Amino acid sequence: xxxxxxxxxxxxxxxxxxxxxxxxxxxxxxxxxxxxxxxxxxxxxxxxxxxxxxxxxxxxxxxxxxxxxxxxxxxxxxxxxxxxxxxxxxxxxxxxxxxxxxxxxxxxxxxxxxxxxxxxxxxxxxxxxxxxxxxxxxxxxxxxxxxxxxxxxxxxxxxxxxxxxxxxxxxxxxxxxxxxxxxxxxxxxxxxxxxxxxxxxxxxxxxxxxxxxxxxxxxxxxxxxxxxxxxxxxxxxxxxxxxxxxxxxxxxxxxxxxxxxxxxxxxxxxxxxxxxxxxxxxxxxxxxxxxxxxxxxxxxxxxxxxxxxxxxxxxxxxxxxxxxxxxxxxxxxxxxxxxxxxxxxxxxxxxxxxxxxxxxxxxxxxxxxxxxxxxxxxxxxxxxxxxxxxxxxxxxxxxxxxxxxxxxxxxxxxxxxxxxxxxxxxxxxxxxxxxxxxxxxxxxxxxxxxxxxxxxxxxxxxxxxxxxxxxxxxxxxxxxxxxxxxxxxxxxxxxxxxxxxxxxxxxxxxxxxxxxxxxxxxxxxxxxxxxxxxxxxxxxxxxxxxxxxxxxxxxxxxxxxxxxxxxxxxxxxxxxxxxxxxxxxxxxxxxxxxxxxxxxxxxxxxxxxxxxxxxxxxxxxxxxxxxxxxxxxxxxxxxxxxxxxxxxxxxxxxxxxx
Amino acid sequence: xxxxxxxxxxxxxxxxxxxxxxxxxxxxxxxxxxxxxxxxxxxxxxxxxxxxxxxxxxxxxxxxxxxxxxxxxxxxxxxxxxxxxxxxxxxxxxxxxxxxxxxxxxxxxxxxxxxxxxxxxxxxxxxxxxxxxxxxxxxxxxxxxxxxxxxxxxxxxxxxxxxxxxxxxxxxxxxxxxxxxxxxxxxxxxxxxxxxxxxxxxxxxxxxxxxxx
Numbered sequence: 001x002x003x004x005x006x007x008x009x010x011x012x013x014x015x016x017x018x019x020x021x022x023x024x025x026x027x028x029x030x031x032x033x034x035x036x037x038x039x040x041x042x043x044x045x046x047x048x049x050x051x052x053x054x055x056x057x058x059x060x061x062x063x064x065x066x067x068x069x070x071x072x073x074x075x076x077x078x079x080x081x082x083x084x085x086x087x088x089x090x091x092x093x094x095x096x097x098x099x100x101x102x103x104x105x106x107x108x109x110x111x112x113x114x115x116x117x118x119x120x121x122x123x124x125x126x127x128x129x130x131x132x133x134x135x136x137x138x139x140x141x142x143x144x145x146x147x148x149x150x151x152x153x154x155x156x157x158x159x160x161x162x163x164x165x166x167x168x169x170x171x172x173x174x175x176x177x178x179x180x181x182x183x184x185x186x187x188x189x190x191x192x193x194x195x196x197x198x199x200x201x202x203x204x205x206x207x208x209x210x211x212x213x214x215x216x217x218x219x220x221x222x223x224x225x226x227x228x229x230x231x232x233x234x235x236x237x238x239x240x241x242x243x244x245x246x247x248x249x250x251x252x253x254x255x256x257x258x259x260x261x262x263x264x265x266x267x268x269x270x271x272x273x274x275x276x277x278x279x280x281x282x283x284x285x286x287x288x289x290x291x292x293x294x295x296x297x298x299x300x301x302x303x304x305x306x307x308x309x310x311x312x313x314x315x316x317x318x319x320x321x322x323x324x325x326x327x328x329x330x331x332x333x334x335x336x337x338x339x340x341x342x343x344x345x346x347x348x349x350x351x352x353x354x355x356x357x358x359x360x361x362x363x364x365x366x367x368x369x370x371x372x373x374x375x376x377x378x379x380x381x382x383x384x385x386x387x388x389x390x391x392x393x394x395x396x397x398x399x400x401x402x403x404x405x406x407x408x409x410x411x412x413x414x415x416x417x418x419x420x421x422x423x424x425x426x427x428x429x430x431x432x433x434x435x436x437x438x439x440x441x442x443x444x445x446x447x448x449x450x451x452x453x454x455x456x457x458x459x460x461x462x463x464x465x466x467x468x469x470x471x472x473x474x475x476x477x478x479x480x481x482x483x484x485x486x487x488x489x490x491x492x493x494x495x496x497x498x499x500x501x502x503x504x505x506x507x508x509x510x511x512x513x514x515x516x517x518x519x520x521x522x523x524x525x526x527x528x529x530x531x532x533x534x535x536x537x538x539x540x541x542x543x544x545x546x547x548x549x550x551x552x553x554x555x556x557x558x559x560x561x562x563x564x565x566x567x568x569x570x571x572x573x574x575x576x577x578x579x580x581x582x583x584x585x586x587x588x589x590x591x592x593x594x595x596x597x598x599x600x601x602x603x604x605x606x607x608x609x610x611x612x613x614x615x616x617x618x619x620x621x622x623x624x625x626x627x628x629x630x631x632x633x634x635x636x637x638x639x640x641x642x643x644x645x646x647x648x649x650x651x652x653x654x655x656x657x658x
Numbered sequence: 659x660x661x662x663x664x665x666x667x668x669x670x671x672x673x674x675x676x677x678x679x680x681x682x683x684x685x686x687x688x689x690x691x692x693x694x695x696x697x698x699x700x701x702x703x704x705x706x707x708x709x710x711x712x713x714x715x716x717x718x719x720x721x722x723x724x725x726x727x728x729x730x731x732x733x734x735x736x737x738x739x740x741x742x743x744x745x746x747x748x749x750x751x752x753x754x755x756x757x758x759x760x761x762x763x764x765x766x767x768x769x770x771x772x773x774x775x776x777x778x779x780x781x782x783x784x785x786x787x788x789x790x791x792x793x794x795x796x797x798x799x800x801x802x803x804x805x806x807x808x809x810x811x812x813x814x815x816x817x818x819x820x821x822x823x824x825x826x827x828x829x830x831x832x833x834x835x836x837x838x839x840x841x842x843x844x845x846x847x848x849x850x851x852x853x854x855x856x857x858x859x860x861x862x863x864x865x866x867x868x869x870x871x
Contacts, residue, residue: 640806641747644797 002076003061005048006084006130012041013091014123017116025108034115035095038122042092045126049081049088053495060132069193070135078498079264080129082340083257086347087129089481090249091122093474094242097355100468101362102240114154114240117147121246125254134183134193141179141254145172148251151243152235164234167614171221171231175255178218182262185211197505200267208266212273215262216280223255225314226284229307230614233291236303237367241358244299245351248306253343256313260340263321264503271325275425278318282432285311289439290582293446293575294609297367298357301447302350305393308436309346312405313339315429319411322422324504329511330414332504337496337514338407345400345485349392352478356386359471360451363464369450369571371461376452378464383452385475390444392482395437398527398534400485407518409433439578446574457565486527489520572607579607587612663703667781670696670819671761674792677812678753682742683735683804687728690811693789694723697818704822719837727811727844734804734848745801753799760791782819789816803854807847814840 016037020030051057060075076084095118104111120143128140149172153165187193189203189211203211217228224232232252236244263269288307295301316339323331359382360375361367376383392399412433415426456462466472485492493514500514501507514520579588586609593603635646673696676689698720701712734740746753764787773783793813797806818836 640803641798641800644794644806648794648798 001057001059002048002052003059003074003130005044005051006076006126007061007074009041009045009048009088010123010126012037012044013119013126016041016095016119016122017112018119020104020112020115023112025112026105028104030112031099031104031115034119035099038095038119039092042088042122045084045088048076049084052076052081053498067135069187071133071194072136073132073194074127074130074136075132076130078495078500078502079257079260082343082495082499083129083253084126086250086253086344087122087125089478090246090347090351091118093351093355093478094118094246096477097242097245097358097471097474098240099470101242101358101471110154110156114151114243117150118243118246120147121151121251125250128254129257132195134186134195137195138176138179138183142176144251144254145176148172148243148247152239152247154240154243155238161238164238168231168235171228175218175221178214178221179258182211182214182218185214186265195261195265197265198267200506203267205270208269209273211262211266212269215259216276219255219258219262220280221255222258223252223310224284224307225255225280225310226287226307227613227617229284229288230611230618232307233300233303233611234614236306236354237297237299241299241354241361244303244358245354248303248354249347249351252306252310253347256310256317256339256343259317260336260503263317264505268506269321269325271322274318274320274322274325276318277314277321278425278429281311281314281316281318282429283311284308284314285436286432286439287582287585289436289443290578290586291609291611293439293443294579294582294586294588294607296369296571296608298360298369298372298447298451299354299367301369301443302353302357305353305440305443306346306350308440309342309350309393312408312433312436313342313346315339315433316342316404316408316411319408319415319429320503322415322425323411324506326418328414328418329507330517331411332507333497333500333512333514334407334411334414334517336500336503337493337518338404338411340496340499341407341485341489341492342401342404345392345404345482348478348481348485349389349399349401352385352475352482353389353393355471355475355478356382356389359467359475360386360464362467362471364458364460366458366460369447371458372451372456373454373458373461373565373568374452374456375461375464379452379466381466381472382475383448385479386448386452388479388482390448392486394440394444396441397523398486398530400482402527403486403489403520403523405433405437406523407514410518442575442578446569446571449569450571450574454568455565457568487524489518489523490515493520572605576607579609585612587616663700664781666696666700666703667785670815671785671788674761674789674812675754675757677808678757678792678795679750681744681750683740683744683802684732684742686744686805686808687731690808690815691724691728693815694727694811695720697815697822698723700819700822715837722837722841723811727841730844730848731804731807734851738851740802740804744805747799747801753795756795756799757788757792760795761788764788764791782823786816786819789813789819792816803847803851807844807851810843810847811840 016034017030019033023030058076060073063072065072095115098115098118102111102114107114124140124143124145124147126140128137128144131137131140149165149169152168153161155161156165183193185207189207190196190198216225221228221231236248239247263273285308288304288309288311292301292304292308295304316335318335320332320335320339323329323333323335359379360372363375363379364372366372388399392401395401395405409430412426412430415429416423418426456464497513579586589608589610591604591606593600593605596603637643670693673689673693677686677693680686680689698716701716735742748756761784764784768783768787771783790813793809793811793816796809796812798809800806800809814836821836
């Protein structure tokens with residue numbers, strides 16, 4: 001039943017945008033049809049998942065296919081089920097949010113295209129997650145990748161949008177190339193395109209490592225692992241906000257899913273794989289956050305945070321790989337559960353943040369943080385949603401980010417009990433995770449402070465207004481998801497135990513469960529107490545203020561009530577110290593006044609953090625290769641006769657060959 | 659019977675040389691048309707029982723290649739006001755020499771092919787290769803777009819010659835499909851020629867190289 005419901009959801013999502021294409025440019029009907037179809041579809045899919053978790057109701061659907069090697073073979077297991085949740089929830093909220101955010105009447109030229117491909121995106125992702133055949137998997141993967149390209153390029157009349165879309169397209173196809181190699185090699189060793197676990201000892205260690213490296217490259221590129229993240233900041237910031245939310249919340253998770261799935265197929269991994277994954281995770285986490293702090297574009301900032309969260313997810317995965325290689329069930333359970341729960345958490349709080357950022361951008365018509373300010377007064381609900389998202393992403397209690405990070409921390413502490421090498425590794429990883437958390441707090445204090453507190457820095461920010469009901473509804477549902485996970489992790493534990501069993505089939509039956517390893521009931525209790533305390537403090541403060549009377553002033557006025565926007569922290573100045581600390585990696589472009597005279601005139605300070613890997617490695621190497629290939633121009637004569645001659649020569653060569 | 663057939667094949671190959679050596683476009687069109695008609699009636703000599711459908715298809719092929727397409731091309735010349743010289747890139751003598759070389763190579767090459775015994779004695783295979791070669795020569799060494807159309811037609815004739823070997827195995831549907839392809843191809847190229855001549859006031863493909871970027 002589960003598979004059938006999920007397939008229904010896929011079909012509904014795929015067709016959701018089609019009626020709109022046939023309807024008029026200015027008609028809102030297509031938009032409503034799309035939203036209703038997509039929401040009903042996602043609802044069916046989620047119902048299927050509930051059936052799966054409650055009754056284990058899985059019947060694989062296998063339909064033969066004419067394509068050589070391919071087979072329409074879909075099944076839901078513990079791992080797919082976990083990844084289906086963000087797909088359905090986030091795209092459902094995206095469609096809802098889009099009703100007010102990207103109205104057909106406001107965007108007659110591209111609204112229909114957006115919804116058409118948004119539906120396909122949902123369908124492609126759900127298909128790849130449940131497919132058990134590598135060719136079907138690639139079909140889903142490409143549907144996802146190509147529709148995401150059209151979504152990034154929604155406003156393709158703008159040159160910067162075209163550029164970001166182009167970079168995305170190149171990156172995603174490079175990833176696909178890696179995956180084709182991976183599945184080809186997998187076929188060579190297993191003799192089939194079915195995604196089934198390889199028997200222990202059936203492949204050589206060198207072959208296993210090649211498979212792992214290909215998976216890490218292909219899926220890592222999609223996940224935005226540093227230094228393979230070059231496509232991510234541009235495309236996330238340029239796309240419409242609900243698309244950014246989907247890309248950051250769900251699409252990059254498909255890379256994580258791929259890594260999880262591939263590792264579940266391969267035999268017991270060596271410990272080095274775990275170390276590699278953890279190192280990459282730590283680098284992505286720390287540097288991703290450092291880059292985020294240096295950004296002035298609100299959505300670019302959030303995009304770099306996605307890289308950071310991928311880092312945390314990989315830290316958990318690395319822990320699990322180490323656990324599997326050492327036969328330590330506790331590490332596997334904590335690592336996989338922490339990592340997968342963080343996949344959920346990140347999907348929810350990051351799409352919450354992207355959607356609230358979208359509301360802000362919708363109201364102020366700019367992505368520049370330095371043109372915002374003081375929006376908490378004009379948009380209180382959006383500001384509240386942003387706070388919830390920020391607290392969650394910083395991994396602070398009482399929100400959901402804390403729960404998953406706690407599990408990963410516990411795993412790292414468990415690692416300390418091992419050998420001295422393991423002790424060093426665990427200690428370093430825990431330190432990295434702590435550093436990530438600290439930087440995240442700094443980053444979101446900056447973002448929230450500069451966007452919502454203080455006074456407005458531009459005319460547009462002064463005239464901002466709260467966004468429409470569908471947008472607020474989407475924000476509310478996602479916030480509720482964040483709270484639900486934070487307060488009820490105990491209820492979710494069996495879901496992750498199922499995923500662990502799929503991921504590590506060699507785990508003994510009597511392995512410890514998540515409930516025994518993590519103090520989940522304490523998390524609930526503490527979270528509840530903390531929330532109650534916060535609410536009580538707010539009520540008390542309100543009562544006191546009413547009683548004593550109060551004067552209104554601006555934030556960051558420091559008692560000086562006539563503050564102007566010029567005395568506030570800007571996004572550059574707030575981040576200045578941290579950017580300087582990380583300048584060895586960020587390479588910021590700083591413009592500062594030099595040789596000030598005795599009586600200085602007006603001077604300006606400005607710092608800008610670009611993407612180091614893109615600007616200093618990828619683009620130069622591309623232009624070098626481009627130069628190399630331009631030598632082949634001599635063959636392009638523009639002369640039909642010459643081209644025909646080429647064909648003729650090729651024909652003769654093929655005839656003579658052997 | 660086979661004696662006459664061989665003579666006909668030799669005539670078809672000789673028409674190749676005529677197409678390569680004649681300096682007026684009208685002459686090339688005539689050569690190609692004649693070759694088309696000749697090829698159209700070949701099935702009569704190879705297969706004693708053709709049936710009604712075979713005859714119908716043969717008639718269509720003969721009418722298309724011998725009458726409709728040449729008339730269309732002549733119309734195009736008149737319409738686009740094309741001058742009558744062929745304007746080759748390499749001289750006519752060189753073209754003829756290259757054609758002769760290709761025919762010789764075709765004879766050598768087809769003797770090395772693993773053909774069934776009933777086919778080895780036929781001149782059909784070398785003639786086919788030679789015609790394909792001529793078509794390619796025509797495509798690559800002539801400047802005017804209309805000559806490309808003619809080269810394409812000769813190329814198709816060569817392929818058809820080879821196809822005659824397989825006539826028993828090949829369903830008529832395939833044959834009909836090839837004919838349709840050919841007709842559409844010529845039709846489309848005729849339109850293109852018309853447009854090129856309108857745009858550049860000549861149909862020399864040299865002007866098209868401006869479009870290469």
